[in-house]
Every structure is written in C-alpha cells, then in structure tokens.
Amino acid sequence: MTLIVQKYGGTSVGTVERIKRVAARIKRCREQGQDIIVVVSAMSGETNRLLGLSNEITTRPIPRELDVLLSTGEQVTIALLCMALHEQGCVARSYTGSQVHIRTDSAFNKARILEIDEQKVRSDIAQGRVVVVAGFQGVDQDGNITTLGRGGSDTTAVALAAALKADECQIYTDVDGVYTTDPRVVPQARRLDRITFEEMLEMASLGSKVLQIRAVEFAGKYDVPLRVLSSFEEGKGTLITKEEQQDMERAVISGIAFNRDEAKLTILGVPDQPGVAHQIVGPIGNANIELDMIIQNVGADGTTDFTFTVHRNDYQKALDILRKLADDLGAREVEGDDKIAKISLVGVGMRSHAGIASTMFKALAEEGINIRMISTSEIKISVVVDDKYLELGVRALHSAFQLE
Amino acid sequence: MTLIVQKYGGTSVGTVERIKRVAARIKRCREQGQDIIVVVSAMSGETNRLLGLSNEITTRPIPRELDVLLSTGEQVTIALLCMALHEQGCVARSYTGSQVHIRTDSAFNKARILEIDEQKVRSDIAQGRVVVVAGFQGVDQDGNITTLGRGGSDTTAVALAAALKADECQIYTDVDGVYTTDPRVVPQARRLDRITFEEMLEMASLGSKVLQIRAVEFAGKYDVPLRVLSSFEEGKGTLITKEEQQDMERAVISGIAFNRDEAKLTILGVPDQPGVAHQIVGPIGNANIELDMIIQNVGADGTTDFTFTVHRNDYQKALDILRKLADDLGAREVEGDDKIAKISLVGVGMRSHAGIASTMFKALAEEGINIRMISTSEIKISVVVDDKYLELGVRALHSAFQLE
Numbered sequence: 001m002t003l004i005v006q007k008y009g010g011t012s013v014g015t016v017e018r019i020k021r022v023a024a025r026i027k028r029c030r031e032q033g034q035d036i037i038v039v040v041s042a043m044s045g046e047t048n049r050l051l052g053l054s055n056e057i058t059t060r061p062i063p064r065e066l067d068v069l070l071s072t073g074e075q076v077t078i079a080l081l082c083m084a085l086h087e088q089g090c091v092a093r094s095y096t097g098s099q100v101h102i103r104t105d106s107a108f109n110k111a112r113i114l115e116i117d118e119q120k121v122r123s124d125i126a127q128g129r130v131v132v133v134a135g136f137q138g139v140d141q142d143g144n145i146t147t148l149g150r151g152g153s154d155t156t157a158v159a160l161a162a163a164l165k166a167d168e169c170q171i172y173t174d175v176d177g178v179y180t181t182d183p184r185v186v187p188q189a190r191r192l193d194r195i196t197f198e199e200m201l202e203m204a205s206l207g208s209k210v211l212q213i214r215a216v217e218f219a220g221k222y223d224v225p226l227r228v229l230s231s232f233e234e235g236k237g238t239l240i241t242k243e244e245q246q247d248m249e250r251a252v253i254s255g256i257a258f259n260r261d262e263a264k265l266t267i268l269g270v271p272d273q274p275g276v277a278h279q280i281v282g283p284i285g286n287a288n289i290e291l292d293m294i295i296q297n298v299g300a301d302g303t304t305d306f307t308f309t310v311h312r313n314d315y316q317k318a319l320d321i322l323r324k325l326a327d328d329l330g331a332r333e334v335e336g337d338d339k340i341a342k343i344s345l346v347g348v349g350m351r352s353h354a355g356i357a358s359t360m361f362k363a364l365a366e367e368g369i370n371i372r373m374i375s376t377s378e379i380k381i382s383v384v385v386d387d388k389y390l391e392l393g394v395r396a397l398h399s400a401f402q403l404e
Numbered sequence: 405m406t407l408i409v410q411k412y413g414g415t416s417v418g419t420v421e422r423i424k425r426v427a428a429r430i431k432r433c434r435e436q437g438q439d440i441i442v443v444v445s446a447m448s449g450e451t452n453r454l455l456g457l458s459n460e461i462t463t464r465p466i467p468r469e470l471d472v473l474l475s476t477g478e479q480v481t482i483a484l485l486c487m488a489l490h491e492q493g494c495v496a497r498s499y500t501g502s503q504v505h506i507r508t509d510s511a512f513n514k515a516r517i518l519e520i521d522e523q524k525v526r527s528d529i530a531q532g533r534v535v536v537v538a539g540f541q542g543v544d545q546d547g548n549i550t551t552l553g554r555g556g557s558d559t560t561a562v563a564l565a566a567a568l569k570a571d572e573c574q575i576y577t578d579v580d581g582v583y584t585t586d587p588r589v590v591p592q593a594r595r596l597d598r599i600t601f602e603e604m605l606e607m608a609s610l611g612s613k614v615l616q617i618r619a620v621e622f623a624g625k626y627d628v629p630l631r632v633l634s635s636f637e638e639g640k641g642t643l644i645t646k647e648e649q650q651d652m653e654r655a656v657i658s659g660i661a662f663n664r665d666e667a668k669l670t671i672l673g674v675p676d677q678p679g680v681a682h683q684i685v686g687p688i689g690n691a692n693i694e695l696d697m698i699i700q701n702v703g704a705d706g707t708t709d710f711t712f713t714v715h716r717n718d719y720q721k722a723l724d725i726l727r728k729l730a731d732d733l734g735a736r737e738v739e740g741d742d743k744i745a746k747i748s749l750v751g752v753g754m755r756s757h758a759g760i761a762s763t764m765f766k767a768l769a770e771e772g773i774n775i776r777m778i779s780t781s782e783i784k785i786s787v788v789v790d791d792k793y794l795e796l797g798v799r800a801l802h803s804a805f806q807l808e
Contacts (some may be wrong), residue, residue, distance in 0.1 A: 016460040053484055056420040058491045065490075068498050069483035074477035079473035080457055086469075087462045094472050098502070099547055143503055 003035045003125070007135065010044035011174045012231035013077050022172075022231065023084035024284035026130060030090060035125050037164065039135040039157040040081055042073025063108030067137070067147045070218035071097070074134035074153070081132050084248075092130040095120065097137035097145070102156065104138035104146045111138055113155065116163040126303060133160060151354035154215030162222035169224050170237075171211060176230035177238035178203065178210055181256040187352040188404040192254060193236070196243045197226075199254045202346040202380045216240065239337045241308050243348055252349035252356065253401045258394055260341040260387050262292060264373065265322055269332025272304040279329060280306055283321050289314040293342070293375045293382065303332070305374060309384065312338050339374065341390040344382040345397065357381055363400035369393050407439045409573045411539065411561035414448035416576050416635035417481050423447075426576075426635065427488035429533060434494060439529050441568065443539040443561040444475025444485055467512030471541070471551045475501070478538035478557070485536050496534040499524065501541035501549070504558065508542035508550045515542055515550035520567040537564060538676035558619030566626035573628050575615060576635035582607065582614055582705065584807040585660040589798050592808040596658060597640070600647045601630075603658045606750040606784045620644065647752055655755035656760065657805045662798055664745040664791050666696060667719035668736070668777065670711040671726055673736025676703040683733060684710055687725050693718040697746070697779045697786065709734070711777060713788065716742050744776065745794040748786040749801065761785055767804035773797050 006026070008351050013019050019219040029036055054061045056264075061069075078094035085092035100120055104111035124131045135153025138146045154171055161169035177191040178200065194204070197220030204213050210228055218228040219240065229237025270276055277296060284291060292309045308320045320400050326334045350356045360381055366370060369392065373384035385393055398404070410430070426442075431442055454473050459467045465473075476515060482498035489496035504524055508515035528535045539557025542550045552559050558575055565573035580595060587593040599607070601624030608617050614632055623630040623644065633641025641799065674680050681700060681755050688695060696713045703709070714722045719742040730738045754760045764785055773796065777788035789797055802808070 016457060020461065050480065053420060053480070054487060057424065057484055057487045061487045062490050065483040065486040065498055068486075068500075069480060072479045075479075076454065076457070076473060077474045079469040082469040082472075083458060083461045083465045086466050094469055096472075096549075099549075145500075145503075316607055 001033060001034050001170075003037070004029065004165060005037045005157050005161040005164070005166045005169045006172060007039040007153055007170065008041065008172045008231055009153065009174070010041040010047070012172050013040055013081065014044035016080065018231075019077070019080050020084050023081060023088050023090065025231070025353050025385040026085060027090045027123075028071070030130065036042045036130050037125070037160055038081065038119060038130060038132045039153055039160060040074060040077040040132065041135050041153040042070075043077055045078065046073040064144060067108050067145050069215040070147050071134070071145050074136055078132045078134045085130055085132070090130055091128060092132055093124050094132045094134075095256075096134045097156070098139035098143070100133055102133075102138035102159070104140055104148070106142070106144065106146065108144075108146055110149040111140070113138060113148065113159045116159055118160070118163045121160070121164065130329060152212070152214075154212040155218055158215045158218045158222070158224055158226065161224045162218065165225065168227055169219065170227045170229060171215075172229055172231035174230065174232065175210060175228070176233060176235045177228050178240070179255065180393055181398055182258070185258075185391050186398045188398065190404060192238050194239050194241065195254050196348050197240055198243070198379055199346050199348055200240045202344065202377075203255055203257045253345050253347035253403065254349075255346050255403070256343065256394055256397050256401075257346055258341060258343045258390060260390055261312050262309045262340055262342050262384070263312045263318075263336065263338035264309045264340050264384060265315070265318055265334070265336040266305060266307040267322055267326055267331050267334050268305045269303040270306055270329055272302055276304070276329065277306065280322075281308075281324060283325060284308075284310070284318055287317060287321055289318050291383070293373065293374055295373060309340070309342065309373075319403065337372075339387050340384050341387040342382055342384050343390065343393050343397065344380050345401070346380050348379050349383070351378055359400055360397060363396045364393055367392055367396045369396075405437060405439050407441070407568060407570045408433065409441045409561050409568070409570045410576060411443040411557055411563040411574065412445065412576045412635055413557065413578070414445040414451070415578045417444050417485065418448035420484065422635075423484050424488050424491075425480070427485060427492050427494065428487060429635070431492050431494045434534065441525060441529070441535045441537065441564055441565060441570070442485065443537050443557055444478060444481040445539050445557040446474075447481055450477040450480065455737050463795055468548060471512050471549050471787045474551050475538070475541040475549050478540055482538045484535045489534055489536070492620070494534055495532060496536055498536045498538070500538045501560070502543035502547070504537055506542035506563070507618075508544055508552070510544040510546070510548065512548075512550055514553040515544070517542060517552070517563045520563055522564070525564070525568060527561065534691065541727040543609075549609055549704055556616070556618075558616040559622055562619045562622045562626070562628055562630065565628045566622070570628065572631055573623065574631045574633060574635055574641075575619075577614060578634065578636065579614060580634035580637060580639045581632050582644070583659065585798055585802055586662070589662075589795050590802045592802065594695070594808060596642050598643050598645065599658050600752050601644055602647070602783055603750050603752055604644045606702065606748065606781075607659055607661045656757045657749050657751035658753075659750050659807070660798055660801050660805075661748045661750055662745060662794060664794055665716050666713045666744055667716045667722075667740065667742035668697075668711060668713045668744050668787070668788060669722055669726055669738070669740040670709060671730055671733075671735050671738050672709045673707040674733055675735075676708040680708070680733065681710065684726075686728060688712075688714070688730060689723055691725055692720060694721050697777065697788070699777060699779055704731055713746065713777075740778075743791050744788050745797075746786055746788050747794065747797050747801065748784050749805070750784050752783050754785070755782055763804055764801060767800045771796050771800045773800075795807070
C-alpha cells in the first residue's frame with residue numbers, strides 16, 4: 001500500500017461544501033488503494049475570528065492562552081471532515097495535536113515539533129481508517145497546548161510523513177503548483193513539474209508563498225517527497241525532491257522570485273575594523289528586526305560601507321537605530337531607501353553554468369533598469385532595483401531565460 | 405482560605421464584554437481572600453453555531469466527532485477568560501477537560517464523570533492562580549474527548565467542588581435564584597433563600613430550568629453546598645443544601661413547579677395480571693420515549709386502566725405503540741390527550757403536615773379547574789389539568805399557600 005499524507009489549507013476547507021469535496025477526493029484516493037493521513041488547517045477566516053475575540057480583550061494576550069484559543073480552529077475542521085468522510089462511507093478518526101502526541105517545545109505561538117508518537121496513527125491505518133490530524137498544534141511535556149505559528153500545518157504534515165516514512169506528503173492549496181514566477185506578473189509563467197528542496201527554499205523565502213519555509217526545510221532534512229497541488233482542480237502539481245532525483249537535462253534556472261516589501265539601509269564610512277559588522281547587526285537584531293540581504297564592500301582609506309535590507313515595515317525603526325549607531329561608531333553618513341524591490345534568479349543548474357549573471361545583468365540593462373545591489377549564493381542571484389521596475393524586470397528575465 | 409467553585413453559563417460569558425465582567429467579579433472574590441476555580445460554558449450561540457456546521461454535513465454525526473467539535477466551544481471561553489483575568493492583574497491558567505483529567509465513560513454526547521485528578525488544580529491554587537476549567541467535557545480512558553451532554557457544565561462544577569472539597573459551588577446564571585414559581589406566571593413569586601437538594605430536584609425536573617438535574621443529584625450525593633446566583637446583579641441567590649441545615653420554621657411548601665410540554669395516554673381495560681405494566685412500559689422505553697408520571701388504578705372485573713404522561717413531542721409515536729399493544733393485550737380502548745399541563749407543589753415540609761393535598765384540591769376547585777390525574781411523592785403533589793388552566797392554577801396555588 002502507498003502511504004500518503006495529505007494537507008489541506010484553510011481555503012481548501014473554508015466552507016462545509018469544500019470540506020465535503022475534500023472528503024470526496026480522499027475517498028477516491030482510498031479507492032485507488034492508498035492509505036491516507038490528512039492534516040487540516042482551520043477553516044479560512046476562523047483564525048482571524050478567534051484573534052478578533054482575543055483582540056477585544058487585550059492587545060497582549062498571554063501566549064499560553066492564545067494557543068488554547070487558536071488550536072480550536074483546527075479541532076473544528078478535523079471533526080467536520082471526519083463526519084463528511086463517514087457520510088461518504090469512509091471510516092475515519094480525528095486527532096488533536098495533543099491526542100496524537102505531537103510533542104513540541106514550550107515556545108507558545110511558535111513551538112517546534114520535537115517528536116511524534118506515531119503508534120496511534122499506525123494502528124488506525126492498519127484497521128483501514130483514514131486518520132485526520134489537526135495541523136498547526138502540539139503539546140509540550142507538561143501537557144500544555146502549543147501552536148507552531150501561522151502556516152504551521154504544513155510542518156505538521158511533513159513531520160507526520162517523516163515519522164511514518166510516508167511515500168509522499170501532498171500539500172493541497174489554492175494554486176496548482178510552483179511556477180517559474182508569479183503568473184500575476186508574468187502571464188506566461190509556467191508550472192514546474194519538479195523542483196529541488198533548495199530551490200524551493202529560495203523561492204519560498206523570496207515571496208512565492210506556496211509553502212511554509214520550515215516545512216520545506218523539514219522535508220529536505222528527512223527527505224520526504226513533497227508535492228504541491230490544487231485542491232480545486234485535478235493535476236499533478238509540483239514535486240519537490242532531492243537533486244539527484246532530477247533528470248539531467250533540467251533547466252538551468254527554475255524560477256524567478258521577487259519581493260517588494262523591502263527597504264535598504266546603508267551606513268557609509270564606518271571604520272574598517274574587526275567587530276564592526278557585529279556592532280551594526282547586533283542592535284538591529286535586538287530590536288526584533290529581521291535582516292534579509294547583508295552586503296559589505298571592501299573599504300577604502302580605512303573605512304567601509306555596510307548595507308542591508310529589512311522588511312519595509314521596519315524601515316523607520318531600523319533607520320533610527322542606525323543613525324544613533326553612526327554617531328557611536330564615527331561613521332560618515334546613513335542613507336536609506338524604502339522604494340526598492342528584490343528580484344532573484346533561482347536554480348541549482350546555475351552552479352555549473354557560467355554566464356548566468358551576465359545574461360541577467362544584460363537583460364536588465366536592455367530595459368534601462370539600474371541595479372542598486374547584488375548578492376549571490378550557490379543557487380541564487382539577487383538584485384535590488386527601484387520598485388517601479390519590479391514587473392518590467394521580472395518579465396525581462398523570464399523571457400531572457402526562456403522560462404515560458 | 406475559602407475555596408469556591410464558580411460556574412458561569414453561556415449567557416454569562418456570551419460576549420467579550422460579559423467575559424470581562426466575569427473577570428472583574430472573580431477579581432473581587434480574590435481580593436476578599438477566596439481561592440477560585442472557575443468552570444465556564446461555551447459563549448451563548450456558539451454551540452448552536454457548531455451544531456449548524458455539523459448539520460450541514462450530516463443529520464447523523466458520528467458521536468465521537470460531534471464531541472471533538474462541540475468541546476471547542478468551552479475551550480474558546482477558557483482562553484478568553486484567562487486573558488481577561490490577566491488583563492486585570494489576576495494570574496490564571498486554563499484547562500480543557502482532558503488536561504485536568506476529567507475522566508468519563510465513553511458514552512459520547514452524554515458521558516458521565518468517573519473521576520477527577522485534582523492534583524493540577526490544587527497545585528495551581530497553592531501558587532495563587534485562578535484555575536479556569538472548560539465545563540461540559542472530559543476524556544475517556546483511551547484519550548477520546550467526551551462531552552457530558554447539554555448543560556453538563558453544572559455537573560463539571562459540582563464534580564470539581566466535590567473532588568476538591570470546596571466550601572461552596574456557585575452557579576452563576578441569568579436569574580438571581582430559585583423562585584417559588586415562575587415569575588412570568590406569578591409576578592408575586594419570591595426568591596427562596598434556601599431549598600433542599602430533594603426539593604430542587606423536584607423543582608428542576610418539573611420545569612424550573614435553573615439547574616441541571618444531574619448536577620443537583622451529584623451535589624446532594626457528595627453534599628456540596630450549591631448556590632444559584634445572578635452573574636448580572638449582586639445578591640445572595642439561593643443556597644441548596646441538605647435538609648438538616650435548614651432552619652426549623654421553614655415554610656411547608658417551597659414552590660410550585662409546572663410543565664406544559666406533556667401529553668397523557670391511557671390504555672383502558674387491560675387484563676389485570678402480573679407483568680402487564682412491564683408489557684406496556686417496555687415497548688415505550690424501547691422506542692426511546694421517556695415516561696414521566698405513571699398511574700395505575702385498582703381494576704374492576706379483572707381489568708385495569710393504565711395511564712402515563714410523555715413529552716408532547718413523543719405523543720403520536722407513543723399513541724401508535726399503545727394502539728398496537730392494545731390489540732396484543734386484548735385491552736378495551738386507548739385514549740390520549742396532548743392538551744394537558746402538570747402542576748406540582750414541592751416541599752419537604754409536607755411530609756409532616758396533613759391537609760396540604762386538601763388545600764391544594766380546594767384551591768383548584770374554587771377556580772373551577774378539573775383535576776385529570778393526581779400523583780404524589782413524599783415531598784410533592786402533582787396534578788394534571790387541561791393546559792388552558794395552567795396559569796390560573798399556578799396563581800391560585802401560589803396564593804393559597806401564601807408563597808408571596
């Protein structure tokens with residue numbers, strides 16, 4: 001028997017009608033001889049409704065109680081889905097995170113899964129039941145309810161697939177796979193049949209919000225084949241696997257990710273001495289601001305320039321910190337820009353192909369787009385441009401690398 | 405320290421504003437030096453919302469999954485109440501039925517509490533916390549979520565009070581106590597300061613729906629002083645205790661209960677022989693119809709007449725069963741009436757006072773009300789009258805026994 005873990009997100013179970021449709025799909029898989037474990041999110045809108053109630057009481061809810069509150073969302077879905085499955089003659093049993101012993105640490109609201117006791121699930125599967133597990137939640141060693149943070153249902157699904165050595169972990173969502181880039185920007189964007197974990201990580205973190213990063217990391221770590229597919233239409237979706245499973249003639253570039261929520265800050269003329277990067281990055285991190293790109297150029301006359309990007313919402317806060325720092329460090333100047341966008345080429349193929357960067361820079365230049373920053377990794381080249389050039393740049397690159 | 409279990413029903417926690425008000429009340433009790441364990445129901449409307457979702461899927465939900473669904477209602481309330489308590493500087497911790505080990509049998513939807521592990525609660529209380537427990541729910545020996553059936557939060561509160569040997573179990577509701585009769589029928593109805601468990605049982609089962617019968621039975625069995633009071637206004641409410649704690653000069657009659665949801669059925673001319681009562685009651689019970697009053701008169705010429713009352717909704721079903729039975733038993737005739745009402749005088753005092761029945765019958769006769777059936781117990785006299793006489797009869801009795 002093939003063992004499949006299927007995860008349905010909030011939109012896929014957003015109404016009773018949709019829950020029934022999910023039940024029908026699961027039934028078809030059963031009829032094809034698959035053993036199925038289902039992980040579900042809260043019905044779309046439910047988490048926000050619960051947060052709304054909490055917000056009416058306090059803007060600083062105690063984390064422990066917030067998890068008690070939010071975890072009810074998935075619990076409602078597992079019960080309704082099991083009812084719908086039974087209605088279709090499919091024997092099923094639901095479990096909360098706590099009931100199926102999804103053990104996490106005690107970091108309420110953003111807990112991490114430590115272990116899963118898969119015995120209950122195995123026993124149900126052996127008895128021919130569909131097992132329906134509440135995503136996004138777990139239980140700590142003291143029996144407190146925890147949640148994995150928003151979108152954590154993907155992680156639950158992958159963790160279950162890893163613990164049970166499932167043949168595949170399928171993430172059902174409202175898109176039918178991973179695309180070469182956002183089809184809203186480039187109508188010719190094409191669905192990828194396969195992509196590697198590494199590429200998916202770069203795509204996800206750069207704004208292709210199909211999958212939660214943690215889930216992809218987890219899947220990569222435990223080598224769980226992950227498939228993204230649509231819960232609304234039939235199709236094979238996109239399979240995310242290890243590189244060696246890819247065919248040889250794969251494209252050099254898998255896709256183009258982009259992000260327009262960034263701002264960049266530069267501190268100029270910092271004395272070029274050991275520890276200066278830490279002196280800059282430390283206070284930013286302490287203020288709970290996440291850094292994305294960090295670039296430091298070789299300095300001249302004993303000073304250096306240090307640039308980083310942050311989420312646009314954090315721009316003003318970061319700017320204030322940096323101005324104060326500039327005085328302390330004896331830096332020359334601080335400048336910033338919150339009208340920028342980042343465009344990234346992603347592909348494991350670029351490791352072995354020269355000329356990718358040059359093709360990229362040429363394509364942008366031909367459109368008259370000035371590159372403000374460049375940063376590269378093994379499988380990614382990112383550039384920062386003025387945000388008004390975002391769509392133009394993405395389309396130019398999509399065409400230059402023949403991703404249609 | 406005084407240890408109090410407080411239970412707030414769905415109306416008392418029906419909105420965020422009301423939850424804040426409950427938190428404020430709990431805080432005042434803490435300031436008066438009381439240790440508090442709180443049991444809450446789902447916010448009013450929530451259980452019906454969840455049942456509505458389930459109904460959209462199936463009219464016969466699997467009992468296990470229905471409990472998984474419904475138990476989320478109280479879980480939302482415990483989290484919100486704890487947040488509200490913290491907001492007022494009151495340290496609190498929430499527990500689901502499962503977390504605080506409210507062990508029940510496995511009768512989903514109508515489970516019975518078997519035991520409570522009170523260690524967690526004791527430890528929290530010792531650390532100065534308010535403990536907030538989800539009512540209405542528990543967990544069976546296999547870790548399945550169970551519910552106690554509608555209104556079961558009262559039972560949870562009493563069970564906790566019994567397990568912890570609390571000084572009092574306070575049931576907060578939308579009325580300020582137990583009345584001599586329904587104030588909507590008799591405006592002069594008076595709130596009782598005290599009433600015995602037995603009297604309360606008779607009052608409750610007869611339609612004074614202030615408290616769940618099982619909770620009163622439970623409280624009586626474990627001798628937990630029970631107080632009914634309003635969550636909207638200050639006041640001492642009504643204390644329900646054992647008889648010996650009552651003062652001597654108490655009234656003979658505590659109150660007048662009534663019920664207009666009944667129908668009566670009579671099977672006439674049944675052969676008067678051993679086993680006939682069972683032959684009649686058996687099939688009715690098997691059809692899941694609950695019997696209320698059962699009366700059998702001494703027979704003449706070897707036959708007897710057998711009368712019972714059922715809920716008005718079950719009238720037609722019971723009538724059909726009885727007609728079929730009449731043939732099998734060789735009975736003469738079956739007759740029925742679903743336009744009846746039951747009025748009951750309740751009072752432990754009547755045990756030692758003669759003349760109660762005669763005063764009752766006289767008061768009704770003076771209003772020209774014909775009595776159709778009479779049934780008595782140690783602390784109760786019930787009569788069945790045409791339902792159009794219900795209000796008139798209740799008022800006449802309230803006045804005849806000077807309950808104002």
